[in-house]
Amino acid sequence: MRRGFSIEGKRVIVTGAAGGIGQAVARRLAENGARVALLDVARVADATAAFAADLPGDCRAITADVTDPNALAEAFAAVDTAFGGLDGLVNNAGITRAEDVFDITLESWRDVIDINMTGAFLCAKLAMERFRAQGEGGRIVQMGSVVGHQGALKGHLHYSASKSALHGMSRTLARTGAAFGVTVNTVAPGLVRTPLIDTAHGDGAEMAAAVPLGRLAEPSEIAAAVHFLLSDDAGYITGAVIDVNGGMHMR
Numbered sequence: 001m002r003r004g005f006s007i008e009g010k011r012v013i014v015t016g017a018a019g020g021i022g023q024a025v026a027r028r029l030a031e032n033g034a035r036v037a038l039l040d041v042a043r044v045a046d047a048t049a050a051f052a053a054d055l056p057g058d059c060r061a062i063t064a065d066v067t068d069p070n071a072l073a074e075a076f077a078a079v080d081t082a083f084g085g086l087d088g089l090v091n092n093a094g095i096t097r098a099e100d101v102f103d104i105t106l107e108s109w110r111d112v113i114d115i116n117m118t119g120a121f122l123c124a125k126l127a128m129e130r131f132r133a134q135g136e137g138g139r140i141v142q143m144g145s146v147v148g149h150q151g152a153l154k155g156h157l158h159y160s161a162s163k164s165a166l167h168g169m170s171r172t173l174a175r176t177g178a179a180f181g182v183t184v185n186t187v188a189p190g191l192v193r194t195p196l197i198d199t200a201h202g203d204g205a206e207m208a209a210a211v212p213l214g215r216l217a218e219p220s221e222i223a224a225a226v227h228f229l230l231s232d233d234a235g236y237i238t239g240a241v242i243d244v245n246g247g248m249h250m251r
């Protein structure tokens with residue numbers, strides 16, 4: 001169903017598009033007329049392709065690991081060929097692990113930072129290069145987190161570090177992009193009902209008690225904010241962090 005904010009015909013890459021929030025974002029964008037490239041890892045390639053085929057309009061799955069610069073370059077080039085350009089990037093791929101400072105190995109630290117932070121940088125770089133060359137503006141939305149503001153309640157040190165970094169990266173990218181009409185914003189969800197939150201925290205009822213609105217968010221509620229930031233109506237918003245957290249953190 002069309003919901004207002006115009007993204008008709010926009011060509012958008014969504015990373016981590018096979019996951020809970022990624023699927024909701026891809027669906028929301030496709031249902032509102034965007035052409036969506038759903039990027040995710042090889043492990044979920046079949047599921048991503050099946051999901052993309054089920055979306056309305058011109059949507060396609062692309063396989064790449066966001067930590068692999070060569071695979072990303074190929075994936076973005078494939079989107080150039082398929083869509084004839086790029087209008088938006090949603091840096092959504094991410095992982096977390098319920099580990100505390102005492103348990104986190106250097107390897108695990110690097111895994112989380114590489115995917116959540118370096119992967120976002122690599123994708124943003126490829127998108128910014130295209131936006132600058134095209135000269136028609138562009139949009140980047142990064143998937144931050146409430147823990148990027150306040151830290152995690154327990155453990156998840158690498159994850160919270162990566163999300164704070166994304167918030168900061170967005171602001172600097174926003175200043176760079178402003179010179180050629182690109183906006184860069186962050187959506188910072190609280191607790192969202194997805195596989196990531198299930199593996200990270202388990203009991204939904206206990207988590208909901210920590211949320212003033214008394215429940216977890218649905219992925220579609222995060223997708224709504226992403227849709228708005230990609231739309232023409234959000235053209236004067238850049239460097240912002242939009243909190244979608246049920247009141248867990250108020251600034």
Ligand SMILES: NC(=O)c1ccc[n+]([C@@H]2O[C@H](COP(=O)([O-])OP(=O)(O)OC[C@H]3O[C@@H](n4cnc5c(N)ncnc54)[C@H](O)[C@@H]3O)[C@@H](O)[C@H]2O)c1
Pocket residue numbers: 015016017018019020021022039040041044064065066067092093094095115119143144145146188189190191192193194195196197
């Ligand atoms: N679920 C929440 O409560 C919550 C809260 C705040 C922020 N977020 C953020 O939202 C984003 C999506 O989370 P989700 O809850 O949908 O998780 P999810 O686990 O359902 O989906 C994450 C997706 O990222 C993909 N991915 C992982 N590593 C990748 C890599 N190296 N390259 C490409 N893709 C990769 C996975 O295959 C998966 O499809 C993440 O950045 C997460 O940190 C989630």
